[in-house]
Amino acid sequence: MVRSEDSLDTIDAEAVPEVVVQRLPLYVRVLSHFASAGIEVISSEQLGAHLQMTPAQIRKDLSYFGRFGKQGRGYDVGSLAMRLRSILGLDTQWNAGLIGVGRLGRAVVAYPGFQPEGFRIVAAFDADERLVGHEVGSMRVQKLAELEQTVRERDIKIGIVTVPATHAQDVINELVRAGIKAILNYAPIAPVVPPDVRVQGVDPVLALQSMTFYLKN
Amino acid sequence: MVRSEDSLDTIDAEAVPEVVVQRLPLYVRVLSHFASAGIEVISSEQLGAHLQMTPAQIRKDLSYFGRFGKQGRGYDVGSLAMRLRSILGLDTQWNAGLIGVGRLGRAVVAYPGFQPEGFRIVAAFDADERLVGHEVGSMRVQKLAELEQTVRERDIKIGIVTVPATHAQDVINELVRAGIKAILNYAPIAPVVPPDVRVQGVDPVLALQSMTFYLKN
């Protein structure tokens, strides 16, 4: 494939392997790390050493999006980070709505890692009548029936699910009905969604359960 | 490959693709779900529908470990779940040590999802002198210097890292030095570890950052 260096983020998402897209945020992160350490130029070799992957893979991954490096020199840390952020859509704010303001939901609302990366939780919902109206973060907890309208009004593009496993599929169905296409799911279930909706699970128990196989064997 | 049905969890971990191992916990989870719904027999077709994957993939995955189904019928939900649990080593308790008892660390200690799955946090550490000696959960916070000894004494096999990004690599180095081979990392970094050490990251921001690509494109 030939891509001109100046084609401004018009990327055919279909043409890029999903694994590659999932690695881009990692590149952004490592580049930011190097940038704040004052390093201005970096080779795929050095990036690979830090990410424990082959230089070839990094170069190939980047080649899906353009030609960012200079032969004999490497990549400009700052500008590559910026380009990748733009490709991923990380140069804008993304509004999220959170459903389930129990113990876990409140911890997620209080998590300080989202804001600086451009993710803002702008609405919180709960099915429990007794919680509706309460303050969480600086938001008033809304009832689930208001979901669709609020999604429209506050330009919510991401749903964050922090309800118990028993309610998670129902809540995810509601999000889908409200037009949400990206869901961050903290509930320990494998939800069923239409093919145009993406779900990313945050699940420490699953992560542990696959490691024990190697501990045992 | 031919595997006798009765070969009791003597599995060559090398021979099983890593992706397959990572899917097993998902199968266990869905099977438990069906079991508690009173379903006793299930086909790869039905499993596939719930997990949004092809029946062939499920059958192939399972075939790495044995022959669990009955032609013309399907799989016995209860016994397959049990077999997979045993293969993954989920039929024993696993002790974990947590490092970093700040806001995030305390939330992880309080997370009720680990215990019922056989994971127990049995020690908590922090580099901050002022936190040492305090109670977290029902544990006394220990200083990091006691790590290696405590790992031995309490049979700790898993490290959970909940320190800020700036300290995470150092802490992970300490865990590796103490002989830990499995690490659950909540810090937003891509740590460098020896090849015999496994790290699983829990990182909601990374998860969000790859979804925005598809929201944008």
Place this chain on the structure above:
DNA sequence: GTTTGTGAAGGATTTCACAGCA
């Protein structure tokens, strides 16, 4: 001299498709 970008090769994973069994 160094390092990128990339076709081509190689390897891994998924899907197909069907023999074999209940």
Place this chain on the structure above:
DNA sequence: TGCTGTGAAATCCTTCACAAAC
């Protein structure tokens, strides 16, 4: 008949290796 288990085929992903660029 219905569904598993599995070689073989197809697809997807990674690595190689080198021409081109600095």
